[in-house]
Amino acid sequence: MIAGLTRLVGDIGTAEELAQDALVAAVEQWPASGVPERPGAWLMSTAKHRATDLIRRRRTLERKYEELGRDVERGQAGEDPDTAIDEEFGDDLLGLMFMACHPVLSKDARVALTLRVLGGLTTEEIARGFLVPVSSIAQRIVRAKRTLTEAHVRFEVPSGSERAARLASVLEVIYLIFNEGYAATAGEDWVRPALCEEALRLGRILAELVPTEPEVHGLVALMEIHASRLRARVGPSGEPVLLLDQDRARWDRLLIGRGLASLERAERLGGALGSYALQAAIAACHARARTAAETDWQRIVALYDAVAELAPSPVVELNRAVAVGMAFGPAAGLDLVDALVGEPSLKAYHLLPAVRGDLLRKLGRFEEARAEFERAASLTENLVERELLQRRATECAAERMAG
Amino acid sequence: MRVLILAKEGQQSDAATPPTPEAMAAYQKFNEELIKSGVVVGAGRLTPSAQGKRVRFDGKKRTVIDGPWAETKELVAGYWLWQVRSLDEALEWLKRAPYDGGTFEIREVSQYEGA
Numbered sequence: 024m025i026a027g028l029t030r031l032v033g034d035i036g037t038a039e040e041l042a043q044d045a046l047v048a049a050v051e052q053w054p055a056s057g058v059p060e061r062p063g064a065w066l067m068s069t070a071k072h073r074a075t076d077l078i079r080r081r082r083t084l085e086r087k088y089e090e091l092g093r094d095v096e097r098g099q100a101g102e103d104p105d106t107a108i109d110e111e112f113g114d115d116l117l118g119l120m121f122m123a124c125h126p127v128l129s130k131d132a133r134v135a136l137t138l139r140v141l142g143g144l145t146t147e148e149i150a151r152g153f154l155v156p157v158s159s160i161a162q163r164i165v166r167a168k169r170t171l172t173e174a175h176v177r178f179e180v181p182s183g184s185e186r187a188a189r190l191a192s193v194l195e196v197i198y199l200i201f202n203e204g205y206a207a208t209a210g211e212d213w214v215r216p217a218l219c220e221e222a223l224r225l226g227r228i229l230a231e232l233v234p235t236e237p238e239v240h241g242l243v244a245l246m247e248i249h250a251s252r253l254r255a256r257v258g259p260s261g262e263p264v265l266l267l268d269q270d271r272a273r274w275d276r277l278l279i280g281r282g283l284a285s286l287e288r289a290e291r292l293g294g295a296l297g298s299y300a301l302q303a304a305i306a307a308c309h310a311r312a313r314t315a316a317e318t319d320w321q322r323i324v325a326l327y328d329a330v331a332e333l334a335p336s337p338v339v340e341l342n343r344a345v346a347v348g349m350a351f352g353p354a355a356g357l358d359l360v361d362a363l364v365g366e367p368s369l370k371a372y373h374l375l376p377a378v379r380g381d382l383l384r385k386l387g388r389f390e391e392a393r394a395e396f397e398r399a400a401s402l403t404e405n406l407v408e409r410e411l412l413q414r415r416a417t418e419c420a421a422e423r424m425a426g
Numbered sequence: 427m428r429v430l431i432l433a434k435e436g437q438q439s440d441a442a443t444p445p446t447p448e449a450m451a452a453y454q455k456f457n458e459e460l461i462k463s464g465v466v467v468g469a470g471r472l473t474p475s476a477q478g479k480r481v482r483f484d485g486k487k488r489t490v491i492d493g494p495w496a497e498t499k500e501l502v503a504g505y506w507l508w509q510v511r512s513l514d515e516a517l518e519w520l521k522r523a524p525y526d527g528g529t530f531e532i533r534e535v536s537q538y539e540g541a
Binding site for chain 1: 509
């Protein structure tokens with residue numbers, strides 16, 4: 024609804040006000056007129072159960088029918104009115120995605136605006152999702168709208184060379200939302216599935232809107248496969264369960280199947296070496312293994328090689344080191360991790376000492392491992408993750424005594 | 427949340443006559459809308475109960491019962507798995523489905539805690 028209104032009125036602020044007007048109208052009219060019958064394509068996905076969209080759709084439909092009626096009178100129509108409306112709405116939604124994820128906005132602003140206007144979440148829901156005060160999110164959204172207006176960002180679906188960069192920003196925002204739900208960076212919960220669900224839904228919608236973009240399918244594949252493990256990632260008392268310790272029977276086979284299908288779609292479109300598709304391919308290696316021991320670690324190492332070539336980063340190197348440790352033994356992995364220890368960008372990254380601790384432990388160097396787990400625990404903001412790391416440290420101390 | 431929609435189409439589900447092209451088109455359009463909106467995560471249509479089998483458990487005993495079965499109103503003809511935010515959202519969608527007969531049941535999948 025807001026997408027359509029934004030296209031009509033040009034800015035998101037006015038569109039939201041109009042949306043509220045429509046809600047009032049719905050409350051007044053529905054008891055008398057009943058719920059409009061016409062289904063509409065994507066609109067439900069944005070405003071969802073919020074009743075406003077029905078009214079708006081009916082109005083648009085009436086307007087559209089009037090226009091088409093005129094066309095018919097002039098003998099120019101040949102198009103199914105529903106198809107025309109669906110396409111228009113699809114373009115609206117896509118335009119809104121591009122607008123909410125415009126590079127002129129900060130990442131935080133893009134995320135908040137996307138959830139607000141595309142996910143249809145309330146400011147309170149977003150604030151809860153990101154554990155920040157409601158007023159901060161409200162301010163972030165107000166400022167984002169102002170920035171868009173001041174920068175004269177146009178409501179459009181970009182084309183040509185601009186399109187790739189802008190689409191990358193949309194994908195990044197969706198993935199940020201997903202990750203905040205999948206591995207909460209702060210707070211008491213290890214995962215917040217509602218954010219994952221929102222991100223997945225936005226991804227699935229986007230994949231239908233731009234079906235020929237391989238990276239969109241790559242991202243959807245990555246999110247579907249990761250989401251398939253959500254249930255297994257949390258133990259009975261809310262504690263995190265890491266990938267190799269998970270009960271694979273609890274993985275969601277339906278989501279795995281969907282993820283593998285999306286990955287295949289990305290690959291068929293020539294996108295096998297896209298950043299998201301590669302990460303999805305790595306996730307798929309785990310998804311295909313019936314037990315942790317059956318994991319094809321050598322293939323995972325090869326895929327990380329490709330990721331590192333595409334977008335080299337210390338975090339990718341760290342992940343690659345884990346895979347190398349699994350494929351070729353902990354000593355080989357440790358060599359790679361040791362090379363990363365001086366890396367400034369990983370200085371406060373808790374997973375560096377966590378991985379190093381893990382490899383040291385496997386090599387029987389329990390005292391060093393214990394120190395690394397302690398360090399990792401002190402670096403994370405996530406409370407349950409901190410407990411897990413502290414437990415590892417205690418275990419190492421016990422193993423040292425036993426050994 | 428994830429919900430399972432069970433389509434109990436009564437007589438139609440076991441009828442020999444296939445749905446009219448118009449009805450098929452309307453159903454397809456509705457289904458496409460669901461997919462475009464990121465709602466559908468799975469779906470399937472079942473063959474008539476004449477081709478189905480039932481297995482009844484009684485202690486150690488297993489009895490296989492061939493279709494078709496008499497209680498046509500309760501026969502499931504198809505299913506959807508939907509990803510929605512609330513039961514209300516599922517209801518809003520379902521009420522728009524282009525059917526003119528049968529009962530459709532919405533049940534939340536409770537085993538399911540993730541996305």
